[in-house]
Structure formats: structure tokens, C-alpha cells
Amino acid sequence: MNVRALLTNAVPELVALRQDLHAHPELGLEEVRTSEVIARELAALGYSVSRGLARTGVVATLSNGTGHRAVGIRADIDALPIHEETGLAYASRTPGLMHACGHDGHTAMLLGAARAIAERRHFDGTVHLIFQPAEENVGGARIMVEEGLFDRFPCDAVFALHNDPGLPFGTFAFRDGPIMAAVDECRITVHGVGGHGAEPQSTADPVVAGASIVMALQTIVSRNIHPLDPTVVTVGAFHAGSASNVIPERAELVVGIRSFDPAVRDELERRIWLVAERQAESYGMSARVDYERSYDATINHKAETDFLRDLAVRFAGRALVTEMPRPSMGSEDFAYMLKARPGSYFFLGARRSEADRPLHHPGYNFNDDLLPIGAAFWTELVEAYLPQS
Numbered sequence: 198m199n200v201r202a203l204l205t206n207a208v209p210e211l212v213a214l215r216q217d218l219h220a221h222p223e224l225g226l227e228e229v230r231t232s233e234v235i236a237r238e239l240a241a242l243g244y245s246v247s248r249g250l251a252r253t254g255v256v257a258t259l260s261n262g263t264g265h266r267a268v269g270i271r272a273d274i275d276a277l278p279i280h281e282e283t284g285l286a287y288a289s290r291t292p293g294l295m296h297a298c299g300h301d302g303h304t305a306m307l308l309g310a311a312r313a314i315a316e317r318r319h320f321d322g323t324v325h326l327i328f329q330p331a332e333e334n335v336g337g338a339r340i341m342v343e344e345g346l347f348d349r350f351p352c353d354a355v356f357a358l359h360n361d362p363g364l365p366f367g368t369f370a371f372r373d374g375p376i377m378a379a380v381d382e383c384r385i386t387v388h389g390v391g392g393h394g395a396e397p398q399s400t401a402d403p404v405v406a407g408a409s410i411v412m413a414l415q416t417i418v419s420r421n422i423h424p425l426d427p428t429v430v431t432v433g434a435f436h437a438g439s440a441s442n443v444i445p446e447r448a449e450l451v452v453g454i455r456s457f458d459p460a461v462r463d464e465l466e467r468r469i470w471l472v473a474e475r476q477a478e479s480y481g482m483s484a485r486v487d488y489e490r491s492y493d494a495t496i497n498h499k500a501e502t503d504f505l506r507d508l509a510v511r512f513a514g515r516a517l518v519t520e521m522p523r524p525s526m527g528s529e530d531f532a533y534m535l536k537a538r539p540g541s542y543f544f545l546g547a548r549r550s551e552a553d554r555p556l557h558h559p560g561y562n563f564n565d566d567l568l569p570i571g572a573a574f575w576t577e578l579v580e581a582y583l584p585q586s
């Protein structure tokens with residue numbers, strides 16, 4: 198039976214599996230039930246199942262024939278701290294937690310592929326299916342790599358996808374080189390002198406200094422960074438004060454910083470420190486800066502991206518294969534797998550209608566019609582990447 202027919206028969210089960218995962222979301226590194234479901238499913242299919250990398254990670258391995266080539270496919274499995282508002286029958290049963298990024302769908306797709314790969318055994322070599330925790334918060338991919346993912350499960354290449362409700366259904370979007378940005382977070386605390394709102398002369402007002410810092414930060418991207426280097430500096434939160442007649446003691450800003458070039462990343466950090474400290478100083482105050490580097494940029498490898506694109510043209514036809522004109526300023530911890538091994542990451546269009554909600558929205562829901570497409574594509578990838586048995 199061909200891959201598509203095999204998976205079309207499995208659609209009701211894959212949909213049930215996805216919706217069960219959707220009803221039981223778990224945060225990064227706490228995906229205990231989720232990894233239990235994954236491990237049970239894979240063991241029943243005859244995979245050798247390893248658990249415990251990055252606490253709740255699952256790696257399922259299947260070898261066939263005598264070949265030494267190996268390929269890895271990664272699905273992320275974690276949910277988000279968002280309260281679901283879809284009203285679905287299978288909506289999250291845990292208030293405040295939700296699969297709002299479609300990782301339930303990514304997981305179900307790879308489990309669907311696991312079935313077809315095992316049933317057909319149409320490859321010579323080894324397949325490692327990597328179910329990775331904590332994409333959304335602490336970088337489960339980095340933890341898995343640091344804990345020896347590719348030493349224990351050597352892969353010649355590694356691949357991953359993300360559904361995109363902004364792209365037409367069934368469209369493949371590829372990009373060679375940089376595809377997702379590096380992201381950092383910075384907290385700036387301005388320490389002033391509080392007092393009565395009617396007596397500003399005997400206070401040092403951190404609201405004014407904080408507002409000045411917000412404005413000065415806007416000049417970093419526009420005045421200090423090359424116009425053709427993609428960068429974002431977003432002040433996402435500004436907390437200060439409580440009443441019109443009170444000058445508070447402190448103001449706190451939370452800043453998100455995104456970039457691609459490591460030298461630009463260094464320069465952004467240097468400028469933010471400078472702006473925060475010097476602006477505060479000019480108002481007679483001090484600022485404390487807590488700067489934390491988060492995910493590195495996700496950089497696709499050319500040969501593996503070319504391989505994916507050729508496969509997608511054969512799989513879906515040229516009309517459904519597109520190139521991303523520019524990278525996304527979002528971020529993705531698959532970056533760390535791509536720093537350790539050659540590979541490529543791409544987007545799969547999921548749009549149903551204009552009413553679709555974006556990723557990370559309380560009304561978002563993964564499009565189940567993508568399940569057989571993603572599962573079939575991963576199956577064909579294994580059979581194309583490894584020699585035929």
C-alpha cells in the first residue's frame with residue numbers, strides 16, 4: 198500500500214490521538230502524560246524507545262537492513278500557559294494551559310509517520326524520531342543536545358516543521374540559511390526616590406526616567422544597527438506606580454530583543470546597557486539591567502533545504518512549494534539541533550479560512566486536515582533520505 202493510502206486509513210485514529218493530546222496540555226519539562234502516550238504508541242509499533250533526555254523527551258529508533266545512514270525527525274510536544282477559548286468539545290481540561298502552537302499536531306503527525314515507516318520498512322538504515330519537550334520556554338532542544346542526543350542517536354541530518362495558520366493550506370515554505378531569529382530578554386529596573394505626587398522636587402521619579410529609557414531604546418535599531426540587519430527591540434512591559442498622587446520607588450521595563458548576526462546581537466546588548474544606565478543617571482537615578490540570552494538564531498543548511506524542497510515538489514507539486522522571502526523574527530530552539538547536525542526546518546501551511554486564529558491565540562486550534570499530509574511527508578522523507586531496502 199502506498200504511503201498516502203496507508204495514512205488515509207489511519208486518519209480517524211490520528212485525529213483522536215491529536216485531540217486527546219489537545220485535551221491534556223502540559224508545560225515544558227512537565228510533559229509526563231504526553232511522553233507516556235508517545236512512548237506507549239511507539240513501543241507498540243516495534244520501535245526501541247528511550248526516555249529521559251531533557252526529563253520528558255522521547256527518542257524512538259527503528260533500524261532496517263544493514264545501512265549505516267541515519268536520519269532524525271523532531272516534533273515538539275509542549276503546550277503554553279494560555280487559557281483556551283475555543284469552546285471545542287476536546288478543549289483543554291487544564292485551566293490556564295493550552296496547545297496554542299499546534300505541538301499536539303506536530304506530535305500526532307510524527308506518530309502517524311512512525312506507523313507508516315514501521316509498517317512499510319522501505320528503507321535501509323536507521324530512523325530516530327525525536328519528541329522534544331519545552332520548545333516554548335527553556336529550550337528542550339538545547340538540553341537534549343547537551344545531554345548527548347546525537348552521541349546516543351547519531352543522525353546524518355535532522356529535520357523539523359511548524360504548522361503556519363497564516364499560509365494557505367498544504368503549502369510548503371522553505372528558506373535556506375537564517376529562518377528564525379535569536380531572542381534575548383532584558384529586565385531594566387529604575388530605582389528612584391518615591392514620595393508625594395504634589396512634591397516632585399523632593400523625589401526622583403522613576404516613571405519619567407523609565408519613559409525616557411523607552412524612547413531612547415527606539416533609537417538603537419534605527420540609529421546604531423545597519424538598516425539591512427533585521428533586528429527588533431520591543432518594550433513589552435512597563436510596570437510602575439499605583440496612583441496619581443504617588444511617585445513610586447521604582448519602575449520596571451521588560452524588553453524583548455531579536456536579531457540574527459552574532460555581532461549585531463552583541464551590539465544590541467551593549468547599547469541597551471548603555472541607554473538604560475546613562476538615561477537613568479541623567480535623571481539622578483540608577484538602573485539595574487538583567488540581560489539574559491535565550492535562543493540562538495535558527496540557520497538552515499543548504500544541502501538539506503535543497504533536499505526538502507525537491508522532495509516537496511515531488512510530494513505536493515510545484516504550485517504548493519514556496520520560498521520565504523525573508524526570515525521570521527520568531528524564534529525556535531531547533532536552532533540547537535541545527536548547530537549540532539546538518540538539517541532544515543520549514544513551515545507547512547494550515548489556513549482553513551479568514552476566521553483562523555494565529556499561533557499563541559486562545560482561539561487557535563491545529564488543523565487536523567494536515568495530519569495525513571505531515572505524516573506522509575515525513576514517511577517519504579525517510580524513504581528518500583535513506584537508501585531503499
Ligand SMILES: [Zn+2]
Nearest residue numbers: 298333556557
Ligand atoms: Zn509557540
Ligand SMILES: [Zn+2]
Nearest residue numbers: 298299300359
Ligand atoms: Zn510552536
